[in-house]
Amino acid sequence: ESILSTYSNIYNHPKLIEEPRKAPRISINPKSGLPMNGATVKVKSFCKLSQDESQSKPAGPKSLCNGSVIQLKDKSPEEKRECKKLLKEYSVERRIDRVFRVNLVRKYEGDSWSQMQRERSSRTQGV
Known part of the structure; x- marks a missing residue:
């Protein structure tokens, strides 16, 4: 440790300078539109979840974006x-x-x- 690796705040308490960590980059699966790393959600379970949500919501204008993004291979x-x-x-x-x-x-x-x-x-x- 040298004097260059420390700095002082207004109360003159030296502290070690830490290099900020970069957040991991989130990559998106082009087929499903879901993140590939992080919380893993299967396409079929995501479709079931969106169907359950659509059944519980009241009638009115609804977005088809969630259903149109994911195309199952078995369609x-x-x-x-x-x-x-x-x-x-x-x-x-x-x-x-x-x-x-x-x-x-x-x-x-x-x-x-x-x-x-x-x-x-x-x-x-x-x-």
Whole structure:
């Protein structure tokens, strides 16, 4: 240990300088989209878990992302086509929903904007 390997804080208590450890890099499996190191979760158990969660949640707009990321090898081509068809329908519904929400916001923003301009003009005319 040399004087260079220590440093002092504001109270002058020397302490050994430690090299910070790098966190291990998490690699993701390209097929499943799950981390390969760390907590190991099997694809089939992950699908079962997501199915259990989907059954317990109330009805409403649900995301198909979790189901579309993991493609089991034992799926038949018909099942894969059906999943793809459902995903396309879902994306169309989301697109329609998004357009509806944007138009709704624009409508209310336009109303409030024109109302604000009318109030400004009435204030300036009254002065």
